[in-house]
Amino acid sequence: MEKFNLDRLAAEMQPMEKAEQTATIGGDYYYTPTGEYLDYVGKGDKIRVIDAATFHSVGCTDESNLNQFATLFSQADGGAQAAIASKLANAQIYMADLPGDEAMYDPNSRQIYLSYSGSAVSGSNFYEICLVLTHELTHKQYTNSDMTTNQQEYMAYLAQKNDPYFSHCSAHFQYTIEQRLKYYKELVEKDSPGFYIPSSY
Numbered sequence: 001m002e003k004f005n006l007d008r009l010a011a012e013m014q015p016m017e018k019a020e021q022t023a024t025i026g027g028d029y030y031y032t033p034t035g036e037y038l039d040y041v042g043k044g045d046k047i048r049v050i051d052a053a054t055f056h057s058v059g060c061t062d063e064s065n066l067n068q069f070a071t072l073f074s075q076a077d078g079g080a081q082a083a084i085a086s087k088l089a090n091a092q093i094y095m096a097d098l099p100g101d102e103a104m105y106d107p108n109s110r111q112i113y114l115s116y117s118g119s120a121v122s123g124s125n126f127y128e129i130c131l132v133l134t135h136e137l138t139h140k141q142y143t144n145s146d147m148t149t150n151q152q153e154y155m156a157y158l159a160q161k162n163d164p165y166f167s168h169c170s171a172h173f174q175y176t177i178e179q180r181l182k183y184y185k186e187l188v189e190k191d192s193p194g195f196y197i198p199s200s201y
Contacts, residue, residue, distance in 0.1 A: 027040060027042015027063050028040070028042065028045070028048045028067075030070060031047060031050075032050070033051065033080035033083065035080075035083030037087065038050070038052060039055075045125050045127055047073035047084060048066075050069055050070035050071070055070075072124040075124075081114070082114075085129065085133065089112070089130075089133040091112065095113070095115075095116055096114070096115060098113060098117065099115075101115055102132045103136045105140055107139075112137065119173075125170070125173075127166075131173070131177075134163055135160055136156075138156040138159040139156055150184055150188050150191060151195055153180075154184040154185055157180050158181060158198065161181055185197060
């Protein structure tokens with residue numbers, strides 16, 4: 001089973017300053033509990049869950065009022081989380097408790113699990129949840145390939161690094177991906193000298 005752990009290098013990161021935290025506050029991505037995308041309001045990065053009727057009756061441009069009725073992704077029920085994650089991934093996603101990990105792809109069942117307790121889900125961050133799913137979808141893509149585990153990990157982290165959403169992620173997330181990408185590149189260079197190592201797709 002392939003797992004993605006965002007917090008392996010957390011101890012190396014400095015805490016975000018209060019001013020930086022405030023500067024990141026803005027609008028959010030709104031979805032219904034069944035996974036229907038409603039709209040993006042403001043300049044934020046959170047996923048919020050709200051029923052369509054309330055969203056439209058409150059006024060889809062009034063962010064502060066909307067957020068009185070909307071629920072953060074992290075606080076939504078598992079069914080809503082799975083529906084929204086599946087919409088983001090364009091694939092069936094299951095929610096699971098995976099302590100210490102962001103997500104997991106099971107090559108036997110070919111199922112992807114998103115962790116309730118992962119940093120991306122806990123933060124309800126749209127961009128980071130999307131890239132966590134991208135990592136596991138890349139593993140799924142290479143299920144029947146002859147790649148080694150290290151080669152697959154490199155390709156999965158590379159997919160995250162090259163995704164347009166990467167630049168919208170937190171410094172912590174970006175740093176972690178870059179360090180894991182470097183780590184697996186070194187392993188692949190050592191263990192698979194004949195393997196072509198792309199820097200982008």
